[in-house]
Amino acid sequence: MPDEPIVDSIHRLTAEAVDGRRPAFAELADALFAVASDAELADSALDVLAAAGPKIWIDLDVVLRPGRYGYRDPRITQPTAVHELSNPLAVALAACGRNGRERHRAIGHPAMRTDVRLFPVLAIRTADWAETVQDRALRVLGDVLTDADAAALLAVVPVVARIGDRSRGNRTVETVRDALRRADDSTLSIVRGCADLHGRRFVFDVSLEAGRMDPRQLAAASLHESDIISRTRCAEALAARAIDRDQPELMEELLAGRSARVRVTALTTLVRLGHPRHGARFLDDDASMVRLTAQWAVRRAGGDPAELYRQRLQDAADRGRRRGLLAGLGDCATSAEAALVLPYLRDHSSRVRTEAVRTLRRLDALADVLDAQGDVVALLEDPAPVVVRNVADLLRASGSKAPAERLWGLLGDADRPRHVRETARRLLADRDAWTRIKADLLLSGDPDALLSSRASADLAALCGRDAAYIHQRCPAELRGELEELLVAAEDAVGPETTRLLRWLVRSGR
Structure with missing residues (x-):
């Protein structure tokens, strides 16, 4: 932009590129070539790119080799600084150039082995289409990762996790996997905290396959890891350990997990280990998979989940989880239980009213309860759109029809909410x-x-x-x-x- 300092432009263009604005990449490439001859500006620009995440270099690698031929394009007629590899940014730009010999020469530059900001570019070149470039990059990467610290691994892993599925990426993946296996426990723990999702999942995979996580770490990851795939895999690994060593206590902590898959894994493992008593406390869980597992556990313990749902819905002191109880009743009861559901059609919570309507539908109970249709049709005027949608679904599924006069009245009343009139239509x-x-x-x-x-x-x-x-x-x-x-x-x-x-x-x- 006019009057905008060049480094500020690089900041702006990098942010736009990370946000997915493809035109920003071409401008960013031009800006990088523009600062490559100034060592101080080049260093600042490289810092900006290093902080932008791993995907920026993967995309830039393509843009830095333009498809058009023109002698005035700086990406083809490279500045002298890039040709002479006079600073780390110039090395990175040369390593992404069109000329395979230039890429090969840039990979051999000492900065490629020492400057962690260049490691993403080095990782990309290990999947280069030119075999000589690829081989040299793999040798350099192997040397870099021989005794790699956490910073080096954190720079390489997110890129490798993304390019590993390329036809030329297999050797790169194995090189990085070997480095992670050699890393000490402290380093591996730090790298498992990688901010990049793909990289973090990659490190968890290696850690689990190599058996490098103890029960305490597995439990912590099962409960607190943000990636649901890694969280589930850690819970499954801990469950396998609990079964092999008959240690049910390892799973009890996971029952409090925020992930439904983790709770299901913990509950299933405890039942397999002969401890089905935990099932009853999860009968009202919001997640269907957890409720169904809890019902199975109750049956394994000799109980009747439907009877427990009836008791808890009738117990005023136990209605705090009424939404989960209604959903559970719909899982395993019959239409004979519809009378228990009807009072909840008038609950103050829209989520509970919605669940009551869903439960009536799942119980196929509308035809069996004479007063239910009037209660349900009244909910066509409910202020919550989700309730009205579910009432319409229930009426359609049951074959019942709301009185036409009432629907015409709702349709023509301009004071009614939009969702009410649309459902009536x-x-x-x-x-x-x-x-x-x-x-x-x-x-x-x-x-x-x-x-x-x-x-x-x-x-x-x-x-x-x-x-x-x-x-x-x-x-x-x-x-x-x-x-x-x-x-x-x-x-x-x-x-x-x-x-x-x-x-x-x-x-x-």
């Missing part, structure tokens, strides 16, 4: 084609732009693909009303859709 549209057309026409000119556009789009879809499947004739008592609605809605619907709808109405189909 969809439920009316489910009845037959002519009711669908009427509901769409009523909303097509609505002041709510979103409702209007959805109704108009539905009419266009009906005319475009569904009109041929309208086999029922338009009821005589409805023709006049539809004609009037078509006149009022023509501007919103469009002349072509209006013309086809008017023909459908008048043709007596």
Whole structure:
């Protein structure tokens, strides 16, 4: 940018490139060549790139070799500093150049072995398409990682984790794996804390395969690691150790894990070790996989999970987890338990009301409870959109229909929330084609732009693909009303859709 210091431009362009703005890479490449001749600016620019993460060099490696040929392009006619490898940034730029001999020469520069900021570029060159460059880069990387500290490994691992799936990346992966296996426990622990997700997962894989994590470390990672894949693998490794050595106490701590997969692993392992008593406390878990595992554990202990759900739902002191209890009842009970669910349709929590509706659907209980339909239909006016959506799903699944008069009233009341009116339109549209057309026409000119556009789009879809499947004739008592609605809605619907709808109405189909 005009009047912007060049290093500030590099900061800005690097941030844009990291955010995924592809055009920024070309500008960034030009800026890097522009500062390569100034040792101080080049060093600052290299610091910026080193802090940007591993992916920046992988993408720059492609951009630094432009597909166009032009003598004024600095990426082809490299500055003298780059050709002479006069500073670490110049070495990195030369190592990403078009000329294989230049890349080979840059890889052999002493800075490639000593400057940790260049290690990502060195790792990329180990998968170079030129075999001589690839071989030299692998030798240099092997020397660098012979007695590598945490800083060197943290610079290399995230890049290797990304390029390892390339056809030429196998030897690189093995080189880095060997270095991680040789690292001492302290270094390996530091590298497992790599900020990059791919790199951290790579190090966890090596650590677990090599058996380099003790029970304490496995438990800590199972409970606190942010990557769900690594967290689950650590829990599974700890579970295998607990089973092999008959140590159920190793898994009890994992029952408090925030990950559902970890809790399932812990609970399953304890049951296998003959300790199913922990199942009852997880019957109300929010995660379905944990609840189902807990129900299995209760059965293995000789209990009946459905009976426990009935007792806890009736116990006022145990209703704090009522959402999980309702979901669990839906897992294993029958429609006979629907009466327990109905009071929760009026719960103050929208999440509990939603779960109560879902439970009635899973119990297939609507037809068995005479008063339920009235309670459920009343929830079509619920202020929470998720509740209304689930009520509509329940009505559709059960084959029940809300009273048409009530739905027309909800549809036409402009003071109702959008989600209530939209659900009323969809439920009316489910009845037959002519009711669908009427509901769409009523909303097509609505002041709510979103409702209007959805109704108009539905009419266009009906005319475009569904009109041929309208086999029922338009009821005589409805023709006049539809004609009037078509006149009022023509501007919103469009002349072509209006013309086809008017023909459908008048043709007596």
